Amino acid sequence: MIDEPVLFCLHFLGGSAREWRPLAERLGPAARCVAIDLPGFGDAAGHPGGDVAAMADHVAARIEAEGPSGPWLIAGNSMGAKVALALARRHEDGDPALAGLAGLVLMAGSPPCPEPMAEERRRAMIAWIDADPETRRREAEAFVSANVGAPLSPEDHAQTVEDVLRANPDAWKAWLTGGANEDWRDRIGLLRVPALVVSGAQDGDLGPEAQAALTLPHLARHRHVVAVGAAHLLPLERPDEMATLIRAFLAAPPEEAEAPLLPPAFAALMGSERVNTRLRTTLRERMREPDGPFCLSVEARATLTACLDRVLPQPGPGRIDLARRIDARLASGTGDGWRFVTLPPDAEAYERALRTVDAAARDAHGHPFAALDASEQDALLARAASGDLPECPDGLAPDLMTCWFEEVRGEAVRTFLAHPAGLAAIGFTGIGAGGDEAEALPGYRLTGLNEREPWEQPVLETVGDAR
Template structure:
């Protein structure tokens, strides 16, 4: 055995250990991949399958037999992710066979909650697995095609269909009728194990909104990435991108949850036919953290983040990185179409205003603005709002600072409200006003004071948890 990191890999329903070969090749010598066939699939097709706990037992035995000496991780795609979550809970509860778990990689994962799958489709999938060979072949081809964002290579496609066809029908049905419907929310609770969560933008049932609503709330330390153009079979579709993400997370595990989770009712609304596909795509895009380019210097970004924490404090698990989003907007040169005539262009105004604020903090307190406590920051922001900050070289004048701080407050609220989690927090259901069929727009039927449609049930109506906007 070596001390290199080991990645134990668990496949999707109907898959096998072969699913992970492309990822193993892209990870190369940086991480050793040990792909495991779950009971009833791949080379374990002679087994009848089992529930989530039984599959976790099977994997735990393999991990214990490997005796990984270095840090080890467990990756799960779809069905395999639910098993990975069960293993993480056992590890955190002190199972000696699972000591040393360093992180999770959850790819289009089946969540702790029952999977959000239409019952009609579940019954159809259970029915065709026992059909005649011609029907099975046709349905297996359709199953693979429906779960990818773009066609696989001919060899990968053929192997994936072959894996589906060699699955034990009893194991296939056991997952659809049992494992996928098991409710592990209470047992999983909130895991401290660092986790990389990856979803495909073209995934139907377990795409970005489902992960945000059903998986992220169980992970105290996570990073959520969305792969554009990808579907459900991510290790086969995007092994290069996954390898890069995994290397990043192994090198720097997430310390805290990076984004707020979507309430399940709002996620279900986003995925419903009441929301047209263009709007759904826009909302999903708003959930992704911008990757750049950016234009603010690190010290300026830190000052901006500290300002935003005072202007629009965000409580509870997860947090929208408003500073990152505003910085990306500044670098893009886009905006709302107007600015104060007294101010220079946005990017220049922000940079100079943040330097002015930081200089005032250092002059009066001997520390940067980001290092001050809340009352100290509030005092300086109050001076900025009333035009009482001194002018510095390459900064902006006091009256300009007043205009900039007003602009900052408006941008903070606009940026926050653009995120679907914020729309859910204020109980906004307007996204469900109409789907793709223009001739059958559902709209609203109840228009009386405090009246709510049946489909609005469960959408958050509690007070906003972000504090008062100053």
């Protein structure tokens, strides 16, 4: 529970602090909203704008001047969300001016990577901002209308159009040619601050698929909500819904992915005298999540996670994070000492193979692999297995993809079964084949069909017989 927080609010391209008034009114005492005009917009329109780092500096100075005494959060809509991500990274890197950051609220957020915008539309937006007043008003009206799922109230529509018209043209162009195209993926990395991510189902460029593929992989603790019928200007379109979501987020910020739990009967067996001390120690060590170092890019990790979800599905809560464990193994350079001689070293092979899978997904469906549905992902993985994926720059050749996919399937199974929860899931009781005093506790005596040892019964009654 976050008590009486301050919510610093950052607007969309062409917006202003006024965008947040409807939401602030509905949040009431749940949070105090401090809306900030980014350089070049709203009351700061006299400023020519700047890159993402400069905008982050501007907001950090305002936060420091405000001096929140307790926890605080940053809410960002579109352009403002990319600035919020940059500030979150500075906070996690130990910037004392940003101490106390307790959460992010990202609405239709611009991702850490360059925005997925058609160049023709980018050029058109740059052109009309410098046009004559009549053209600018007509285009501003069209811009606002195109970014909402349903018409705003007349008052909100008029105010938003006026905000667009008073934007500094230099700042507008600086974002479209600079900030929106900046690549912050490596700098942002993986953030651990809790995040609420909201996307509009009718948002063309930065909707649910884009958020899932481009933003969520950078957030270790996130909750993603899709606003049905809404588009890009979520604080104006859905202030009631956004206020409800933020209140729920403040009451219960998302935790990191739930760790897999051992069935009580298997846990009891693991802790019993039937399991020798060295094995028990090893099994318990394997339950710890690796904390790095890692080597895969954020995009590659997201693609690997999606691949593994299809290769080895884990239904229900508390899944083993196979991608995290494989990534740590790749970074350590350890392994079983075997690989296809035609493949490059493991870490390089994974990065290039996952790039190939993602490129094939974008080519076939216009979306990253992680954003596709299960049937589309399965079809692409079948093509990888048969050596039928197209080549891509810096990827793996089709025949090498066949080798890599055989490797990744084997590694998925090995990683799954190395975890006690994986052994429990298949009803494996072999860990109890003899404790520290093996002679006093012999393993299996009953070898007939469907015969079970008395000490196996609790485990096998819970998860089934894997023999």
